[in-house]
Amino acid sequence: xxxxxFNNNPNLALDIFHTLSVGYEYSFLENLIIKYILxxxxxxxxxxxKVIEICGKPNTPQKRYIHAITYACSNKEYRDKAIYYLELYxxxxxxxxxxxxxxxxxKDAYDIxxxxxxxxxxxxxxxxxxxxxxxxxxxxxxxxxxxxxxYLPFGYSGKVSTLIKQHKIDEAIFFLKKVKKSKYYIxxxxxxxxxxxxxxxxxxxxxxxxxxxxxxxxxxxxxxxxY
Numbered sequence: 001x002x003x004x005x006f007n008n009n010p011n012l013a014l015d016i017f018h019t020l021s022v023g024y025e026y027s028f029l030e031n032l033i034i035k036y037i038l039x040x041x042x043x044x045x046x047x048x049x050k051v052i053e054i055c056g057k058p059n060t061p062q063k064r065y066i067h068a069i070t071y072a073c074s075n076k077e078y079r080d081k082a083i084y085y086l087e088l089y090x091x092x093x094x095x096x097x098x099x100x101x102x103x104x105x106x107k108d109a110y111d112i113x114x115x116x117x118x119x120x121x122x123x124x125x126x127x128x129x130x131x132x133x134x135x136x137x138x139x140x141x142x143x144x145x146x147x148x149x150x151y152l153p154f155g156y157s158g159k160v161s162t163l164i165k166q167h168k169i170d171e172a173i174f175f176l177k178k179v180k181k182s183k184y185y186i187x188x189x190x191x192x193x194x195x196x197x198x199x200x201x202x203x204x205x206x207x208x209x210x211x212x213x214x215x216x217x218x219x220x221x222x223x224x225x226x227y
Contacts, residue, residue, distance in 0.1 A: 006037065006054055007053070007054060007056060008054075008055075008056035008057075009054055009055070009056065010055050010056065010060070010062045010063050010066055012033075012037075012054055013051045013052075013054040013055035013056075013066050014051075014066060015030065015034060016034055016037065016038065016047065016050060016051050016054065017048070017051045017066065017069070017070060019034060019038070019047065020044060020047060020048075020073070037050060037054070038050060045074060045075050048070050048071075048073060048074050051066065051070045052066075052067065052070055052071075055067065055070075058085065058088070060095075061089075061092065061093045061094060061095035061096075062095045062097070062098070064085065064088055064089040064092060064095070065089055065094075065095040065098050067081075067085040067088075067089070068082070068085040068086045068088070068089040068090075068121060068124075069121075069124070071084075071085050071086075072085075072086060072121075072124040072125075072128065076131070079128050079131065079132055080132075082124070082128050083125065083128055083129065083132070086121055086124055086125040086128070087125065089121065090118065090121055090122065090125070094114065094117065094118070098117060099113045099114055099116065099117035100113055101113065115148055115149065116149075118148060119145055119148045119149055119152075122141050122144050122145050122148065123141075123145060123154060123158075125141050126138050126141035126142045126144075126145065126158055127158070129141060130158070130161070130162060130165070133220055135162050135165055135166050138158070138162050139159060139162045139163070139166075142155050142158035142159040142162060143155070143159060145158065146159065150182075150184045151184060151194070151197060152197070153196060153197050153200035153201070156176075156179060156197075156200065156201060156204065157200060157204060159172075159175065160172045160175065160176065160204050160208065163175070164208070164211065164216075164218055165218045165220075166218075167217065167218060169208055169211055169212045169216070170212070172204075172208050173205065173208045173209065173212065176201055176204055176205040176208065177205070179201055180201060180205070184197065185197065185198060185201060
């Protein structure tokens with residue numbers, strides 16, 4: 001049942017946040033309350049601002065999570081806050097209800113869900129750092145993604161993209177060739193690699209070699225120092 005309290009109410013804040021996604025259903029009363037709360041919101045960002053307003057101070061794991069994902073989905077002028085709250089959340093107690101969906105008492109399932117949760121938030125953080133031209137911080141988080149799940153291509157592609165932006169194409173090529181020799185790429189007794197990862201690594205390497213041959217130089221869109 002939805003609470004009628006319109007402040008310091010993280011559950012209601014999450015319900016409002018989820019109105020921006022598909023696949024969430026609400027009762028007739030919940031729909032009425034949410035519609036009333038959002039009646040003056042003219043755009044997506046104003047809805048996100050309402051989420052923060054209703055959530056309350058980020059003094060619990062759930063509230064820190066809500067601040068983190070809300071600012072991560074906000075417009076570019078909120079990137080500093082997105083970075084702050086993503087770092088705050090990831091470096092403190094996690095909100096277990098945010099990632100435990102089932103099999104709570106099965107250790108492996110719990111560990112996998114926790115890892116996936118951290119991975120998703122780290123991906124937000126890496127991408128926002130990159131958009132702010134803070135490439136060392138971005139690189140650190142892409143490397144954390146690779147460590148968390150070396151079977152997914154997102155960390156590799158993010159790291160390579162960041163190295164290119166730092167004018168380190170040779171380092172990116174060396175890194176990808178090293179990946180092609182790793183157990184995550186080569187079929188072995190323990191692991192048969194998925195074609196998604198193989199194709200991603202191959203395409204990244206091909207793109208890097210092509211950029212090197214054309215003497216590609218990354219040029220940022222704004223006059224920021226490249227870290």
